[in-house]
Amino acid sequence: MSTKTSMHIDPYERNWMIVSIVLLLGFATAIAVAAFAFGIQVPSPEQRVDPRTVAESGPWAEPGLRELSPGKYEAYILARTWLFQPREITVPVGSKVTFYVTSADVQHGFKLQNTNLNVQVIPGQVSKLTITFDEPGDYNYICTEYCGNGHAAMFGTVHVTP
Amino acid sequence: MRKKLFLYGLYGLAGLLITAALAFKIFQPVQVVPRIRLSPGFILIDQNGRSLTNEDLRGKFVLYNFTYTRCPDPCAGMNATIQEIQRRLGEANLGDIEMVFVTISFDPDYDTPERLAAYAQSLNADPQQWIFATTQDKALLKTIIGAGFEAYYEPDGEGGFRFDPKFVLVDGWGVIRGEYRYQTQVPDTERILRHIRVLAEEVHNSKGAASLAYEAAHYFLCYTP
Numbered sequence: 001m002s003t004k005t006s007m008h009i010d011p012y013e014r015n016w017m018i019v020s021i022v023l024l025l026g027f028a029t030a031i032a033v034a035a036f037a038f039g040i041q042v043p044s045p046e047q048r049v050d051p052r053t054v055a056e057s058g059p060w061a062e063p064g065l066r067e068l069s070p071g072k073y074e075a076y077i078l079a080r081t082w083l084f085q086p087r088e089i090t091v092p093v094g095s096k097v098t099f100y101v102t103s104a105d106v107q108h109g110f111k112l113q114n115t116n117l118n119v120q121v122i123p124g125q126v127s128k129l130t131i132t133f134d135e136p137g138d139y140n141y142i143c144t145e146y147c148g149n150g151h152a153a154m155f156g157t158v159h160v161t162p
Numbered sequence: 163m164r165k166k167l168f169l170y171g172l173y174g175l176a177g178l179l180i181t182a183a184l185a186f187k188i189f190q191p192v193q194v195v196p197r198i199r200l201s202p203g204f205i206l207i208d209q210n211g212r213s214l215t216n217e218d219l220r221g222k223f224v225l226y227n228f229t230y231t232r233c234p235d236p237c238a239g240m241n242a243t244i245q246e247i248q249r250r251l252g253e254a255n256l257g258d259i260e261m262v263f264v265t266i267s268f269d270p271d272y273d274t275p276e277r278l279a280a281y282a283q284s285l286n287a288d289p290q291q292w293i294f295a296t297t298q299d300k301a302l303l304k305t306i307i308g309a310g311f312e313a314y315y316e317p318d319g320e321g322g323f324r325f326d327p328k329f330v331l332v333d334g335w336g337v338i339r340g341e342y343r344y345q346t347q348v349p350d351t352e353r354i355l356r357h358i359r360v361l362a363e364e365v366h367n368s369k370g371a372a373s374l375a376y377e378a379a380h381y382f383l384c385y386t387p
Contacts, residue, residue: 002318003373046346047343047344047346048346048347049322049344049345049346049347050347057345058326058344058345059326059343059344066314067308067314067315067316068308068309068312068314069304069305069309071307072308072309072312072314074314088234098341124347126344
């Protein structure tokens with residue numbers, strides 16, 4: 001009975017519907033596998049800070065690299081129009097570095113080239129990213145969000161020494 | 163007809179599940195603080211000259227901080243924070259859970275157990291609740307504080323230290339549940355007290371079927387800062 005009352009769907013349309021549903025299921029599976037099997041996490045907002053005073057005291061008053069123990073580092077990066085503080089960081093190959101990035105003024109971006117590190121730098125919010133440098137070389141971190149006249153010149157470098 | 167009923171049932175179930183998930187996310191009937199990583203194992207010497215290991219602190223909540231007794235201003239701020247948390251610990255509804263504060267000195271050359279004991283006394287610290295410890299093995303100390311608790315310190319060459327003040331909250335299983343690295347918009351005292359309260363709630367209520375809700379919260383909820 002029900003087959004007669006059901007509406008007619010064109011075969012082409014039906015195929016498109018099936019494809020789009022399969023696509024959605026595929027995405028959901030990919031997200032689940034990435035999150036649970038590979039442990040990939042999106043960069044999380046660490047904490048909220050006051051962008052007007054963040055550069056006055058605490059770690060962003062003296063932004064830069066801190067060695068926690070041999071091979072393990074923290075890097076506090078302050079983004080402001082139009083430069084990153086510090087501009088240069090040097091670590092030995094094999095180092096595990098955790099970046100804490102925040103902005104003292106407008107919205108910026110922080111992308112470490114040739115790695116999968118990429119995050120929005122939002123004033124008032126601290127972004128935390130961790131990476132292990134397995135290959136020596138120079139990695140530039142660049143501002144990926146238009147932030148004014150000097151945007152194109154806003155970058156810094158991580159030197160990974162062998 | 164039966165097929166249709168079955169289909170409606172299926173839609174109903176799906177709707178119910180989605181509503182339940184949304185309600186869980188929006189109203190947050192259970193709240194959790196993240197399981198960040200394992201806290202490091204250690205053997206230190208406390209202010210009475212006795213050994214203190216991480217195993218001695220199992221089953222208790224521990225708030226660690228890292229300092230040295232000759233330190234000027236920032237350390238006074240940390241001590242004041244600990245004292246205020248101790249005063250207001252009732253707000254955290256700990257029940258039968260014990261809360262301990264451990265201050266680890268990274269200046270073992272100067273901070274002998276006697277000096278730590280004198281320092282504790284000058285702060286009116288209750289020896290049952292607030293322990294001061296360090297070890298003469300500097301490489302071990304660096305491994306515990308630097309690699310384990312991820313707190314930065316370095317001698318500044320003039321007898322003092324460059325360091326970032328930091329608190330670490332560890333639960334009874336030895337898992338780090340909170341790290342307080344820098345001043346945020348909410349003062350440390352408020353954040354730490356809130357996290358202790360949420361943690362105590364989880365320990366008290368996460369039993370039987372409710373533990374599944376807590377596990378779900380660990381997976382699917384964003385952590386409130």
